[in-house]
Amino acid sequence: MFDEKKFQDEYKTAYDKISVNQDRITEIKEQSMEQEHFKLWDVVKPAVGIISVCAMVIILSTPVWAGVGNAYEKIVEIAPGLADYILPVKLADTRMGITMQVEAMQVDGNTGELVVSFADEESSEENLISGKVDLYDSYNLRSYGADSNVGGCSFMEYDEETGKAYFKISVSSEDVFDKTKLKFTVRQLLVESTEQEMWLDTDMLVMNPPLKEVSINGRGGAEQIRELLAEHFYKTEESFPLFASKIMDVVELDESMKDTIQVTGIGYADGILRVQICRGTLTDADRHAEIFIVDEDGNYGIRDASVSWQEELGGEKICFDEQWFLVSEAELEDLQLFAILHETDGSIEGNWHVTVNLEDGANVWIVPTE
Amino acid sequence: MKKSLCADDLEIIEKYSNMVYRMAYSMVKCREDAEDIHQEVYIRYLKKRPVFENTEHEKAWFLRVTINLCKNFWSSAWMQRVIGLTEETMAGAQEDLHDELLDTVKKLPKRYRAVIHLFYYEEMSVEEIGKVLGEKPSTVRTQLTRARSKLKELLEEE
Numbered sequence: 001m002f003d004e005k006k007f008q009d010e011y012k013t014a015y016d017k018i019s020v021n022q023d024r025i026t027e028i029k030e031q032s033m034e035q036e037h038f039k040l041w042d043v044v045k046p047a048v049g050i051i052s053v054c055a056m057v058i059i060l061s062t063p064v065w066a067g068v069g070n071a072y073e074k075i076v077e078i079a080p081g082l083a084d085y086i087l088p089v090k091l092a093d094t095r096m097g098i099t100m101q102v103e104a105m106q107v108d109g110n111t112g113e114l115v116v117s118f119a120d121e122e123s124s125e126e127n128l129i130s131g132k133v134d135l136y137d138s139y140n141l142r143s144y145g146a147d148s149n150v151g152g153c154s155f156m157e158y159d160e161e162t163g164k165a166y167f168k169i170s171v172s173s174e175d176v177f178d179k180t181k182l183k184f185t186v187r188q189l190l191v192e193s194t195e196q197e198m199w200l201d202t203d204m205l206v207m208n209p210p211l212k213e214v215s216i217n218g219r220g221g222a223e224q225i226r227e228l229l230a231e232h233f234y235k236t237e238e239s240f241p242l243f244a245s246k247i248m249d250v251v252e253l254d255e256s257m258k259d260t261i262q263v264t265g266i267g268y269a270d271g272i273l274r275v276q277i278c279r280g281t282l283t284d285a286d287r288h289a290e291i292f293i294v295d296e297d298g299n300y301g302i303r304d305a306s307v308s309w310q311e312e313l314g315g316e317k318i319c320f321d322e323q324w325f326l327v328s329e330a331e332l333e334d335l336q337l338f339a340i341l342h343e344t345d346g347s348i349e350g351n352w353h354v355t356v357n358l359e360d361g362a363n364v365w366i367v368p369t370e
Numbered sequence: 371m372k373k374s375l376c377a378d379d380l381e382i383i384e385k386y387s388n389m390v391y392r393m394a395y396s397m398v399k400c401r402e403d404a405e406d407i408h409q410e411v412y413i414r415y416l417k418k419r420p421v422f423e424n425t426e427h428e429k430a431w432f433l434r435v436t437i438n439l440c441k442n443f444w445s446s447a448w449m450q451r452v453i454g455l456t457e458e459t460m461a462g463a464q465e466d467l468h469d470e471l472l473d474t475v476k477k478l479p480k481r482y483r484a485v486i487h488l489f490y491y492e493e494m495s496v497e498e499i500g501k502v503l504g505e506k507p508s509t510v511r512t513q514l515t516r517a518r519s520k521l522k523e524l525l526e527e528e
Contacts, residue, residue: 007521008490010471015491020391024405025383140402185402217470242470351405 021187021351023095089181093352097124100186100352103166107358111172114182114356115156117164118189131158133165134190134286134344141171144181153184185353190286190344200263200275200291200337209267209274212249214309215239221305225326229272229305245307247322248276253313261287261341264320268332272324275303275337279319286344291323296334301325383412386432389492393433396487397440399476407439414439426498433492433502437484474524482517489514 091102099122103115118129132155139153156166169184215238219226226233236244250265251257258281265276279287292300303323310317327335390411395404414435422428478486488499496514500507 004518007471011475011486011490014472015392015396015487018392018395019388020405020408024409025387142402187401 021349023349023351088355089357090353090355093354094121095350095352096348097121097126098128098189098348098350098352100350100354101164102354102356103164105356105358111170112182112358114169114171114184115166116169116184116354117162117166118352119162119164128191128348129158129163129165129189130191131165132193132195133158133167134193134342135167135186135188138186138188138190140185140187141169142183142185144183180358181355182358183353183355185351187349187351189348189350190346191348192346193342193344195343196341198339198341200266200339202266202335202337204263204266205332206248206250206265206267208269209265210249211246211269213244213246214311216243216245216307216309218308219243219245219306221303221324225304228326229324245309247307247309247320248274250276251278251311251320253311253318255313257318258313258316259285261289261343263289263339266337268329271326271328273327273332273335275323275325275339277321277323277341279321281316282319283316286342286347288342289321289323290340290342292338293325293327294336294338295331300338379416382415382428386429389429390432390436392491393436393484393487394440396475396491397437397480397483398443403443407436407443410439411435430498430502433488434504437503440484475521477524478517478520482513482520485510485513486517486521 093100097120099119101117101119103117105114106112118133120126120128134155135153141153153167153169156168158165169182171182173180213236215236216233219233221229232245233243234245235242238244248265248267250267257278260278260280262278263275264278265274267274267276273293275291277289277291279289291303294300304326305324306321307324308319308321310319312318387408391404391408394407394411395401398404398407411432415432420431422431475483475486484503485499488494488502489496494502496507496510499505499510503510505513
C-alpha cells in the first residue's frame with residue numbers, strides 16, 4: 001500500500017537536507033558583478049551561435065562522424081577555441097584557503113594517470129593540510145570526449161617539506177584518449193585523518209549472537225550477493241520506505257561511543273560472519289572501517305555485504321555498520337580478521353575542481369603549466 | 371546589464387537558491403550538474419531581469435527556467451554521448467546508500483520527476499504545476515497518477 005502522507009514526509013525530510021553550497025551563491029554574486037563577463041559573453045554569443053549551428057549541420061550531415069564520435073570531439077575539431085571556452089583547462093583551484101593543483105599527468109593510449117595535490121593557500125597562515133587527507137566519497141570524475149570510462153582516486157602521500165597531500169587519479173577508456181578533457185571535482189576534504197591497523201581478537205567471536213531488528217539507512221555489496229541475502233532485507237511498518245534488517249544485539253550505548261570508532265562485536269550465524277562497528281556521531285567527522293578476512297595462506301578478502309543503521313542517544317544519532325562475510329562454519333577455524341580504522345575529525349567543504357586536457361599528457365609525465 | 375547587483379537581486383539569489391538547487395537535483399540526480407544548472411539559472415535571471423507580477427509569478431519563473439535547463443541538459447547531444455564517470459566511480463557510492471527513498475525516486479522516468487517534486491516538495495496544486503510546466507491540469511493529473519503508480523511499483527521492488 002502506497003502511504004502518500006508518509007512518502008511526502010520522508011521526501012520532504014530528505015530534500016530539506018539538500019542545500020546549495022554557500023560558496024556557489026557567493027560565486028554567482030561575484031560573477032554577476034563583473035561586468036566584463038557579460039560583455040565577453042555578448043561578444044562571444046553570436047559567434048557561439050553561428051559555430052554551434054555550423055557544428056550541428058556538419059555533425060548531422062556526416063554519418064561517420066555522427067556515428068562514432070561525440071559532440072565534444074567535433075567541437076574540438078571544428079572550433080578548438082570554442083571547446084576551450086565551453087570547458088576551459090583549469091589546473092589549480094583555490095577555495096576555503098586550500099589549493100587543489102594538477103601536478104602531473106600521463107596518458108598512454110587508453111589509460112591515463114593524474115597527480116593532484118592539496119595544500120594550504122600560499123598566503124594562508126592556517127595549517128589546514130598537515131597530514132593525510134581523505135576524500136572518502138566526495139570526489140567526482142567526469143570525462144568529456146571519450147566513451148565508457150572507468151576511474152578512481154587514491155591517496156599517495158603527504159610531503160611535509162612542501163606541505164602537499166598528493167592523490168593519484170587513474171582513468172581508462174575503451175578507446176584511445178584523444179581530444180579528451182577530464183574534470184575532477186572534490187566536494188569535501190576530510191583532514192586530520194588517522195588510520196589504525198589491527199588484528200581483531202577472534203576470541204570476541206560469538207556463535208549465534210542475539211539479533212535485533214532495525215531500520216537500516218544503507219546497505220552495500222554486489223547485486224548478486226544482495227539477491228542471495230534477500231531474506232535479510234525486508235520492509236516493516238516502522239522501516240517504510242526504507243529496509244529493515246537484523247543486526248547483532250550486543251551493544252549497550254554510552255556517551256563514549258559518540259566520538260570514536262570501535263569494533264563492538266563479532267558474531268556468526270546462518271552462514272554469515274558479522275563484524276559490527278560503531279562509528280560515533282558523524283556530524284563533523286568521518287569514521288569508517290575496512291575489515292578483511294585473512295585465510296591461512298594470507299589471502300585478504302573483503303566483505304560480501306554490509307548494512308548501516310543509527311541508534312539514538314541523548315538526541316544524537318550514533319552510526320553503526322555491520323560488515324558481513326559469507327563463510328562456512330568450517331572455514332571459521334582458520335580465519336583471522338584484520339581491520340583498518342579510519343578516523344577524520346575535521347571536514348572542509350570547498351567544491352574544488354580542475355580540468356585537464358588529457359591529450360597534453362600523451363605518453364610522458366609532464367608538469368603542466370597554466 | 372547593470373554594473374552591480376541591487377539589494378533585490380541579492381535577496382532573490384538567496385531566496386530561491388535552495389529551491390532551484392533542489393529542483394535541479396531532483397531532475398538531474400547529480401550534485402555537480404545541479405550546481406551548474408543552479409548557476410545558469412541565475413546567470414539567465416541577471417541577464418534578463420524579468421519583471422514579476424507577484425511572488426507566485428517570481429517563484430514559477432525560477433522553477434520553469436530550472437526545469438527547462440534540466441531538459442536542455444538531458445537533450446544536449448553532448449550529454450547524450452558523453453558517458454560520465456559520475457555514477458560509476460564515486461568511491462563508496464554503492465557502499466552507503468544514505469537515503470534509499472531518494473534513490474528510489476531517482477529511478478522514476480525523467481518525465482515524472484518534476485511533477486513529483488513540485489507536488490510533494492513544493493506542495494503545489496495541479497493547476498499551479500500546470501502553469502510551471504506549461505501543461506494542462508488534466509495532463510499533470512495523469513502524470514501524477516502514473517508517477518505514483520510507478521513509485522509504488524519501485525518501492526515494492528526494493
